[in-house]
Amino acid sequence: MGVTAFFYILLFLWVHDAAAIIGFTRSDFAQDFVFGAGTSAYQYEGAVAEDGRSPSFWDTFTHAGKMPDKSTGDIAADGYHKYKEDMKLISKTGLEAYRFSISWSRLIPNGRGAVNPKGLKYYNNIINELVKHGIQIHITLHHIDLPQILEDEYGGWLSPRIIEDFTAYAGVCFREFGDRVKYWTTVNEPNIGAIAAYGSGQLPPGRCSDPFGITKCTAGNSSIEPYIAVHTTLLAHTSVVKLYREKYKAEQKGVVGINIYSYWSYPFTNSTVDLEASQRSKDFMFGWILEPLVSGDYPEVMKKNVGSRLPSFTKIQSGLIKNSFDFIGINHYFSVYVNDRPIERGARDFNGDMSVYYRVSRTDPPAGQGAPTNVPSDPKGLQLVLEYLKETYGNPPVYVHENGVGSPNDSLNDTDRVVYLSSYMGSTLDAIRNGVNVRGYFAWAFMDLFELLAGYQSKYGLYHIDFDDMRRPRQARLSARWYSGFLKKNGSSLLVSRTHEDLTLNTVS
Ligand SMILES: *[C@@H]1O[C@H](CO)[C@@H](O)[C@H](O)[C@H]1NC(C)=O
Ligand SMILES: *[C@@H]1O[C@H](CO)[C@@H](O)[C@H](O)[C@H]1NC(C)=O
Numbered sequence: 001m002g003v004t005a006f007f008y009i010l011l012f013l014w015v016h017d018a019a020a021i022i023g024f025t026r027s028d029f030a031q032d033f034v035f036g037a038g039t040s041a042y043q044y045e046g047a048v049a050e051d052g053r054s055p056s057f058w059d060t061f062t063h064a065g066k067m068p069d070k071s072t073g074d075i076a077a078d079g080y081h082k083y084k085e086d087m088k089l090i091s092k093t094g095l096e097a098y099r100f101s102i103s104w105s106r107l108i109p110n111g112r113g114a115v116n117p118k119g120l121k122y123y124n125n126i127i128n129e130l131v132k133h134g135i136q137i138h139i140t141l142h143h144i145d146l147p148q149i150l151e152d153e154y155g156g157w158l159s160p161r162i163i164e165d166f167t168a169y170a171g172v173c174f175r176e177f178g179d180r181v182k183y184w185t186t187v188n189e190p191n192i193g194a195i196a197a198y199g200s201g202q203l204p205p206g207r208c209s210d211p212f213g214i215t216k217c218t219a220g221n222s223s224i225e226p227y228i229a230v231h232t233t234l235l236a237h238t239s240v241v242k243l244y245r246e247k248y249k250a251e252q253k254g255v256v257g258i259n260i261y262s263y264w265s266y267p268f269t270n271s272t273v274d275l276e277a278s279q280r281s282k283d284f285m286f287g288w289i290l291e292p293l294v295s296g297d298y299p300e301v302m303k304k305n306v307g308s309r310l311p312s313f314t315k316i317q318s319g320l321i322k323n324s325f326d327f328i329g330i331n332h333y334f335s336v337y338v339n340d341r342p343i344e345r346g347a348r349d350f351n352g353d354m355s356v357y358y359r360v361s362r363t364d365p366p367a368g369q370g371a372p373t374n375v376p377s378d379p380k381g382l383q384l385v386l387e388y389l390k391e392t393y394g395n396p397p398v399y400v401h402e403n404g405v406g407s408p409n410d411s412l413n414d415t416d417r418v419v420y421l422s423s424y425m426g427s428t429l430d431a432i433r434n435g436v437n438v439r440g441y442f443a444w445a446f447m448d449l450f451e452l453l454a455g456y457q458s459k460y461g462l463y464h465i466d467f468d469d470m471r472r473p474r475q476a477r478l479s480a481r482w483y484s485g486f487l488k489k490n491g492s493s494l495l496v497s498r499t500h501e502d503l504t505l506n507t508v509s
């Protein structure tokens with residue numbers, strides 16, 4: 001999501017100084033492990049009304065002035081026009097993989113039916129560039145980017161009617177791109193996405209109800225819609241996986257997974273109630289998506305706390321959803337401390353269903369009474385997430401699909417980001433050495449983008465973009481040069497200052 005910043009909603013973090021393995025090189029990871037970076041369609045492409053693209057619910061949301069900085073993705077990083085030089089830059093940087101998403105409303109402007117030839121050509125061009133440069137391609141089908149026309153017609157992810165349309169859209173992608181694309185993710189972050197879209201109202205379609213909204217919403221029901229949206233998403237995901245396995249897998253030999261937002265939850269104290277709260281936090285965060293995928297049903301604690309507001313699976317659905325994934329993608333940015341809180345005190349996290357507080361430290365006030373100003377890091381938290389997935393869900397193949405750090409700072413000398421990325425890569429290596437089946441690591445983001453909760457107020461890019469310049473020039477930050485040296489020259493994660501390769505292409509003209 002680059003829901004970088006979902007934590008602004010409710011979270012505080014705790015800084016651990018325990019660094020992971022340091023001083024590693026590319027060779028410490030298996031050769032077929034991939035290092036990459038990512039973007040997503042609305043955050044990158046711009047050209048929102050060009051060549052037949054119809055609006056997605058992002059356009060509606062941003063044009064209603066819903067972003068804190070009133071920004072839109074109308075131009076964003078101008079990737080629709082600059083993709084070719086960007087794919088070159090990806091290659092020049094030495095990235096082994098690239099993760100991006102397809103804009104459904106660019107490919108199929110009516111949501112179903114006719115394919116837009118110019119949209120098709122655009123994605124074929126990108127894919128062909130990546131193939132030419134030998135970059136492993138990871139495509140997300142839905143990165144919070146629904147055609148507005150389907151939102152208008154039946155309420156998008158709140159309606160089971162989306163299952164058929166999403167499956168048909170996915171089928172077009174498999175048919176058209178699947179000869180070259182082997183790594184498909186159905187949906188990005190449905191867990192946190194549903195909370196932000198239908199609980200707090202901070203992401204499109206911006207629905208919520210009192211007292212749970214953080215923005216003002218004109219419609220919604222925060223108590224029930226997040227659960228409905230995730231339920232529909234899981235069924236749609238399952239339907240897409242079924243289609244791939246029945247019709248495409250034998251020939252195309254690819255894999256299909258789903259992506260979840262993840263933070264690590266430490267108990268605030270070792271009291272029984274806090275230990276239970278931290279487990280509950282994991283069940284609501286990971287278990288909401290993974291328990292159905294692994295065992296066919298929601299976690300018991302969710303069924304108990306959410307009651308009849310949590311939809312249930314029929315026997316047939318349960319059988320279909322079980323094992324309907326080939327890998328799990330995780331987006332990971334930070335850790336939290338949680339403690340128990342009685343439900344009747346009300347809260348914004350899952351409408352109190354989860355019933356936990358989040359804290360940045362043992363002395364800070366609970367969330368809601370102040371906002372963090374920066375993002376301290378906890379590399380160990382990523383290792384703990386990865387090990388938890390192994391222990392709890394049968395050690396599935398995992399991709400760290402997003403990891404990175406945002407800053408309002410435009411500086412090219414982003415030493416903090418280098419330290420952040422290298423320490424999280426180190427904790428990934430720790431997890432691998434402890435037997436976790438991690439297959440790749442993607443920094444968020446390849447370049448500065450329109451960020452989902454922050455617009456242009458927070459920068460995550462390895463490459464800097466000047467958003468005041470219509471030409472959107474790209475400039476390598478230190479982090480891009482460091483990552484490049486690590487990948488291309490088998491550089492040590494420590495040798496930050498020795499990898500100053502000049503990666504800045506002249507992209508201005
Ligand atoms: C939301 O839905 C629940 C369950 O149907 C209902 O009890 C509640 O009154 C609704 N809330 C609002 C604000 O409509
Ligand atoms: C809880 O117990 C663990 C294991 O004994 C310990 O490492 C940790 O520091 C304790 N946490 C707190 C908050 O006391």
Ligand SMILES: *[C@@H]1O[C@H](CO)[C@@H](O)[C@H](O)[C@H]1NC(C)=O
Nearest residue numbers: 408409410411413414415416
């Ligand atoms: C931005 O980063 C540079 C280099 O690290 C530092 O000198 C400067 O103080 C930072 N500015 C802000 C606003 O954080």
Ligand SMILES: *[C@@H]1O[C@H](CO)[C@@H](O)[C@H](O)[C@H]1NC(C)=O
Nearest residue numbers: 411412413414415416478497
């Ligand atoms: C970059 O920042 C680091 C620490 O923030 C500082 O030591 C170094 O001198 C800076 N380099 C440049 C070229 O400004």
Ligand SMILES: *[C@@H]1O[C@H](CO)[C@@H](O)[C@H](O)[C@H]1NC(C)=O
Nearest residue numbers: 024025026027028489490491
């Ligand atoms: C990479 O560097 C490490 C540490 O110097 C070394 O052990 C390894 O053999 C190198 N690998 C390659 C492919 O050069």
